[in-house]
Amino acid sequence: GESVGLHLPTLSVQEGDNSIINCAYSNSASDYFIWYKQESGKGPQFIIDIRSNMDKRQGQRVTVLLNKTVKHLSLQIAATQPGDSAVYFCAENLYNFNKFYFGSGTKLNVKP
Amino acid sequence: DTEVTQTPKHLVMGMTNKKSLKCEQHMGHRAMYWYKQKAKKPPELMFVYSYEKLSINESVPSRFSPECPNSSLLNLHLHALQPEDSALYLCASSHRDGEEAFFGQGTRLTVV
Numbered sequence: 001g002e003s004v005g006l007h008l009p010t011l012s013v014q015e016g017d018n019s020i021i022n023c024a025y026s027n028s029a030s031d032y033f034i035w036y037k038q039e040s041g042k043g044p045q046f047i048i049d050i051r052s053n054m055d056k057r058q059g060q061r062v063t064v065l066l067n068k069t070v071k072h073l074s075l076q077i078a079a080t081q082p083g084d085s086a087v088y089f090c091a092e093n094l095y096n097f098n099k100f101y102f103g104s105g106t107k108l109n110v111k112p
Numbered sequence: 113d114t115e116v117t118q119t120p121k122h123l124v125m126g127m128t129n130k131k132s133l134k135c136e137q138h139m140g141h142r143a144m145y146w147y148k149q150k151a152k153k154p155p156e157l158m159f160v161y162s163y164e165k166l167s168i169n170e171s172v173p174s175r176f177s178p179e180c181p182n183s184s185l186l187n188l189h190l191h192a193l194q195p196e197d198s199a200l201y202l203c204a205s206s207h208r209d210g211e212e213a214f215f216g217q218g219t220r221l222t223v224v
Contacts, residue, residue: 008152034212043116043202043215044155089154093210099168100213102154 008087010107019077019110023090023103028071030092034100035064035075039086047075047088077108085110116216118203124222127193133219135186135203143209144186146178147202149218155202161186162209193223 013019025033031052036044050057050064050073057064063076073090087107091100116137125131135144143162147155160168161180175197177189186203200220204213 032210036215041217043204043217046212046214049212099157099160099170099210101157105152105154 008105008107010109012109012111013080015080015082015110015112017080019075019080019084019108021075021077021088021106021108023073023075023106025071025073025090025092025103026101027092027094028068030094032093033064033066033073034091034093035062035073036089036091036102037084037086038089038105044089080108080110082110082112084108116203116205116214118201118216118219120219121217122220122222124224125190125193126224127195129193130189130191132190133188133201133203133221135188135205135216136184137205137214138184139205139207139214140183141205141207141214142183143206143211143213144180145204145206145213146176146186146188147204147215149200149202159188160209167209190221193221195223198222 034049035047037047038044048059048062048064050066061078065074087105089105090103093100119134145160146158148158149155157170158172159178164180175192179187200218202218203216206213
């Protein structure tokens, strides 16, 4: 299940299940979004991106959905594996400002 | 070569010390970034260099001084830091600013 509190929200899933990580972004003028994966002790790693003229984009085992009406972004991971355990951040790029703001992050815990 | 290399990986410094963090990329990227990340928090943008010129300074205290000697190198000079400056310092680069950024593994800085 998912828990949200003062600390990093955590999503715990069983290996093989699908995972959905959500992100609410702040600025309706943001036009480019990226999902990053950060493993312990490492820098963020690019997973997938989407521009504001799209609603959905698919990669290998991952799908990003963008709902501009409610300023919501989601990352779907199919057949989640233990190697997917990490903290996931969404990042939004504000049009014409050329700098990325990161969301607060969700920790994904995959149980074998 | 799709790497952003940061040195050192770990650094312990006193409050009166002067030290530098280094970042290097050979992907031909013309935008480079410094981010600061505290534990269980998202990365926070500090500086953006675009075509070797400082384009964004997110109101960072002057005890942090960035430098971009050429298109492949980015330095962060540190002087008179405080213990609360202890964090993971991440360097990133992108083809142009506002595009997908590749991150290094970071320098774990401890100020004593």
